[in-house]
Amino acid sequence: MIYCLNPNCQKPQNLDGTKFCLTCGSQLLLKNQYQAIQPIGEGGFGRTFLAFDAHRLNARCVIKQFFPLPEIQGNSQAMAKATELFEQEARQLLSCYAA
Numbered sequence: 001m002i003y004c005l006n007p008n009c010q011k012p013q014n015l016d017g018t019k020f021c022l023t024c025g026s027q028l029l030l031k032n033q034y035q036a037i038q039p040i041g042e043g044g045f046g047r048t049f050l051a052f053d054a055h056r057l058n059a060r061c062v063i064k065q066f067f068p069l070p071e072i073q074g075n076s077q078a079m080a081k082a083t084e085l086f087e088q089e090a091r092q093l094l095s096c097y098a099a
């Protein structure tokens with residue numbers, strides 16, 4: 001199964017081997033490398049997916065998608081804070097990965 005990353009997609013499940021979402025037409029392979037399989041978490045700032053990394057023998061990885069709730073998106077101060085926290089987490093993950 002390939003999961004469409006478009007947050008507004010009505011039917012995000014696609015069959016393996018599909019390149020574009022059958023429902024919304026979005027490209028399914030993120031950066032031509034990462035294939036989301038299933039959502040594993042959802043919070044106020046976005047969603048997390050289990051994924052395969054095609055450039056690393058389809059090793060499992062995680063995609064974190066920044067997609068704040070509408071009430072955060074509508075508030076520029078909350079949006080700035082959310083962006084800061086998301087980038088902070090991304091930097092932390094990067095440093096764990098590099099260590």
Ligand SMILES: [Zn+2]
Binds near residue numbers: 004010012
């Ligand atoms: Zn879609």
